[in-house]
Amino acid sequence: MGFCVLFVQLCIAFASTKNCFSAGIPRFSYIGDSTPGIVGSQKETLASITTNYWTLENVTRLAEATDEANIAYFIQVSSSTLPLTERLLSRVHHPENFYALHFDKKIPAYRVVKVVSSIKANPAYGNVHVMERDSVTYRGITMVLNNLAAITDLLKLGHWDYFINLSGSDYPLVSPVVQRKILAMPHVRERASNFFIVSPQDQWEDSKRYRFEKIAVDTALGMSTSEEDSNLVVLKENTPLFSRLKYEYVKGEGWLILTREACRYMIESHYARKMLLSMAFSQDASEHYYVSLFRNHPEYNRTIVPHSLRTVYWKLNGVASGQHPYVIDKLVEEDGSYALWKWLLRSPHWFARKFSIPNSKIMDNIDNHMNGLGPKVNKTSVRECLDRVEHHLHWLYSVLPQQQQDIIADKSDDAWPS
Numbered sequence: 181m182g183f184c185v186l187f188v189q190l191c192i193a194f195a196s197t198k199n200c201f202s203a204g205i206p207r208f209s210y211i212g213d214s215t216p217g218i219v220g221s222q223k224e225t226l227a228s229i230t231t232n233y234w235t236l237e238n239v240t241r242l243a244e245a246t247d248e249a250n251i252a253y254f255i256q257v258s259s260s261t262l263p264l265t266e267r268l269l270s271r272v273h274h275p276e277n278f279y280a281l282h283f284d285k286k287i288p289a290y291r292v293v294k295v296v297s298s299i300k301a302n303p304a305y306g307n308v309h310v311m312e313r314d315s316v317t318y319r320g321i322t323m324v325l326n327n328l329a330a331i332t333d334l335l336k337l338g339h340w341d342y343f344i345n346l347s348g349s350d351y352p353l354v355s356p357v358v359q360r361k362i363l364a365m366p367h368v369r370e371r372a373s374n375f376f377i378v379s380p381q382d383q384w385e386d387s388k389r390y391r392f393e394k395i396a397v398d399t400a401l402g403m404s405t406s407e408e409d410s411n412l413v414v415l416k417e418n419t420p421l422f423s424r425l426k427y428e429y430v431k432g433e434g435w436l437i438l439t440r441e442a443c444r445y446m447i448e449s450h451y452a453r454k455m456l457l458s459m460a461f462s463q464d465a466s467e468h469y470y471v472s473l474f475r476n477h478p479e480y481n482r483t484i485v486p487h488s489l490r491t492v493y494w495k496l497n498g499v500a501s502g503q504h505p506y507v508i509d510k511l512v513e514e515d516g517s518y519a520l521w522k523w524l525l526r527s528p529h530w531f532a533r534k535f536s537i538p539n540s541k542i543m544d545n546i547d548n549h550m551n552g553l554g555p556k557v558n559k560t561s562v563r564e565c566l567d568r569v570e571h572h573l574h575w576l577y578s579v580l581p582q583q584q585q586d587i588i589a590d591k592s593d594d595a596w597p598s
């Protein structure tokens with residue numbers, strides 16, 4: 181105890197000149213087992229999870245972080261997001277990460293070939309894997325299956341610690357190096373943190389009624405390659421499973437930041453497979469499967485950090501966007517400025533969506549003022565963004581022990597301390 185106090189005091193005294201806090205922390209070691217394909221290490225890995233209480237005073241600060249985690253990104257590309265793919269890839273690319281790209285089978289081959297050959301021609305992209313093409317149905321189970329196929333491919337590519345799923349309409353607000361550093365921080369890895377939104381519990385029952393009760397068939401399961409055979413057909417019949425589910429049907433969102441172990445658990449465990457099948461004929465399984473799987477698991481449950489670290493705008497000046505979120509680059513004021521820019525600039529998250537226009541001015545703004553990847557970087561502004569990202573993350577961890585997981589997601593967008 182005495183040592184701790186002394187250590188902290190020393191640190192405060194030297195904080196500005198020395199890498200003091202991380203000096204007391206062992207170098208980054210990969211979370212869990214590094215040999216892919218071996219089932220059984222889950223229990224031991226998770227049993228060692230401790231959940232200390234961290235404050236800004238004793239957490240590693242970004243400016244002092246030296247360790248980095250390897251990240252595997254999955255980018256799911258649809259017909260409308262194809263033109264955005266190359267820029268997105270270039271902004272999340274890092275030589276030590278891994279990337280899997282999936283192009284929906286419904287996109288005409290000639291369009292895909294152009295993008296893929298340009299990616300393949302880039303010698304820096306040796307760590308980018310282009311997946312076999314398949315039909316993916318929006319809101320169908322094939323979306324989940326596609327995600328699992330990406331994880332399976334990525335596990336074979338090499339050793340990574342974290343998985344992040346993206347769609348072609350996402351854009352990074354922080355650089356991949358910052359993401360790598362944050363995911364290697366001691367307080368993030370001691371919990372084996374898995375990040376995704378868990379919706380407030382009072383929404384679960386309704387969601388189960390609307391999305392699970394009626395049998396819904398994703399016609400892309402038929403393996404047809406024709407464009408018409410990729411939709412969701414909702415039958416009048418109720419599923420006999422509705423009244424028989426003994427696990428809790430949890431609502432959330434499909435945006436994931438998962439540890440390698442959590443990914444392997446999804447791919448390899450019997451329980452995960454069974455839960456997946458139970459949702460095969462439901463709607464929007466990607467918003468229920470992962471959340472339900474990990475939330476119902478007595479050990480993985482403790483690893484959940486209930487935030488996806490993404491910014492999505494469902495409201496602007498009090499006006500709701502409707503069924504789909506606002507498209508950030510489409511909301512242009514009369515003077516040509518972007519209506520959402522001033523909000524975006526205050527975002528403490530890692531990614532924003534949705535974007536629709538290739539190489540738009542707002543992407544240039546993000547590169548120069550937020551993620552620092554542009555040609556005319558404003559260092560002050562990038563610094564401010566990083567501070568916000570860091571504060572938001574540490575705030576999340578500081579409230580974790582005290583609050584119900586599902587409440588955080590609701591509040592955190594504007595309620596983080598500055």
Ligand SMILES: *[C@@H]1O[C@H](CO)[C@@H](O)[C@H](O)[C@H]1NC(C)=O
Nearest residue numbers: 232233234235236237238239
């Ligand atoms: C960080 O500091 C807080 C407040 O002083 C303390 O309660 C907590 O145990 C510390 N956490 C760690 C991991 O040292």
Ligand SMILES: *[C@@H]1O[C@H](CO)[C@@H](O)[C@H](O)[C@H]1NC(C)=O
Nearest residue numbers: 475476477478481482584585
């Ligand atoms: C998971 O955690 C939540 C919130 O801490 C708790 O309410 C729930 O009962 C836990 N579920 C399981 C299966 O442990």
Ligand SMILES: *[C@@H]1O[C@H](CO)[C@@H](O)[C@H](O)[C@H]1NC(C)=O
Nearest residue numbers: 549557558559560561562564
């Ligand atoms: C850089 O960013 C800071 C902080 O956001 C701002 O005050 C300043 O005007 C910006 N400088 C330029 C040249 O855009």
